[in-house]
Amino acid sequence: MVGMRGHERGESMFKRVFFRGWVLGLVVLAGCGGSSSGTDPRDGNGDGVIDDRGTDTRGDAGSSEGAAVEVSDASGFNYGSTLIGTTAEHRFFLHNRGTGTAKPLEVTLTGASFSFVGGTFPGVGGTCGSELAAGASCQVAVAFTPSERASVSGTLKVQAGNGLVDGDIVRTLAGKGIAPALVVVEPASVDFGVVSRASSAWRTVTLTNTGDVDALQLSARTPPAPFSFKGGYQPGTGGTCWITLAAGESCTLVLGFSPGEEGLAKTTLSLSYEDGVSFRSMPLVLSGSGRPPAKLSISGPEPFDFGAVAIGTVAEHTFTVTNTGGEDAININGRSGLDEPYAFKGGSFPGTGGTCATRLGVGASCTMVVTFAPARADSFGAYITLLYMDAAGGMVSAYRELTGTGVSPLELR
CATH class of the missing domain: 2.60.40.10 (Immunoglobulins)
Structure with a gap:
């Protein structure tokens, strides 16, 4: 019985040792696939904190591991x-x-x-x-x-x-x-043409903002005479441009030319505005010519000499009057300036057979007939004086000196 119990005790001890060894073997075998230290290989520093990608979220100083x-x-x-x-x-x-x-x-x-x-x-x-x-x-x-x-x-x-x-x-x-504001002017320059000194010509200028933002502080300096804004101030009567011109919009300026004298006049109107970045200025050239006034000329030499004319007879001459100026001559009056023995044929201007009237257009001509009828033997002098007005309203005159001599009919034989 005693031996039996010893045998049983030995068998029992063997089983316990074998079982424990098997378990230990399982533990060792379970660790064979990883680190010999027994820590997870994804845990970089062994603190057990693992990031989303399997690297240590804490990382080491000087590396980007763990940076977020x-x-x-x-x-x-x-x-x-x-x-x-x-x-x-x-x-x-x-x-x-x-x-x-x-x-x-x-x-x-x-x-x-x-x-x-x-x-x-x-x-x-x-x-x-x-x-x-x-x-x-x-x-x-x-x-x-x-x-x-x-x-x-x-x-x-x-x-x-x-x-x-x-x-x-x-x-x-x-x-x-x-794009910044960009104001385009149409037309780029303004030519008023030839304008009478008695009148004014007006032109409308269109400004268009082709940019993407408003043009601010839009202004135009008042031009010097004979140019002006209609009515005297920007934008001119009937104009629509003010201080702001919205993107894509247009407005107008009304400018005038009123020449006070003949000849070419020219100036540059300065337009300026703020384009959203800086100030811009653009020139607008204005030009025009004042039409020359009416100018009548009377044909013939100076003086015109009727020569020797027998007392009691009448000599006549047809004079041509031409308007060589740039305006019509109006209110032509030839009734003064003829002293006896000179006269317009028939007694009044332009003389019988003459074609001149009270108005003579630019470049046109007409005629007047003047007689010389000496009543005595003598030399006679006089002037044909034509008074007229040009379109500017000024009174002007044209002259032609006349001479002639009255002689006895016997002297002409």
Whole structure:
């Protein structure tokens, strides 16, 4: 019995040892596929914290492992409408919410119209550097400078060393280049032509804003005489241009020319406005000519000599009157200036057979018939005097000196 119990005790001990060895073997075998240390290979520093990609979220100082950078403007940033030639700025905020340093931190831009303010990273006013410590924040200043009239896009991309917990971060950039105000004048110059000194000519000038923004502080300097705004002030009576000209809209100026003298007159009207970026000025050339006044000339030599005429007889001569001026001669009056023995044939201007009337157009001619009837032997002198007015209202005169000699009929034989 005693031996039996000893045998049983030995068998029982064997079973316990064998069982324990089998269990231990299972434990050892279970560890054969991993680290001999018994820790999870994804746990980089053995602290048991594993990130979403199987790397230690805490990481080591000086690496990007565990860095988790957040960037503002999750939906991207639209600079909106920006004038060509100007710059709009925006600051993106970066924050490292992770446990590791983002190193090296790289921020890049795409899109020709986008750049770091001032030209280099992180942009003027930006604070980001080559790394971003855990828990730290910084800024990147990005500029939008459109060079064309179009909608454009680009990206801002943030990277750090071996990568970020959440991967590279991209923000979309957008903006639209718009044109400054541009006022076009039609016609580009104004020629009033030849205008009578007694009248005024008026012209309407159209201004159109072909830009994308309003033209502000639109003004036109009052031109010097003989040019003017109709009524004396901008925009001229009937004109519609005021201080602002909206994008795509048109307005008018009414300008006049009232020559006070003959000949060419010319000046430059200065138009100016603010285009959204700077002040612009544009010249508008005004020109016109004052028409020369009426000018009557009487044919024949000076003086006209009837020669020797027998006493008691009548000599006559037909004179041609021509208007060589630029205005019609009006209110022509030839009744004065003829002294005996000279007279208009038949007793009144223009003389029987003459064609002159009270008005003579530019370049036109007419005739008048003058007689010489000496009553005694003598030499006689006189003047034909034609009084007339030009279209400017001035009284003008034309002269022709007359001479003749009365002689005895016997002297002519």
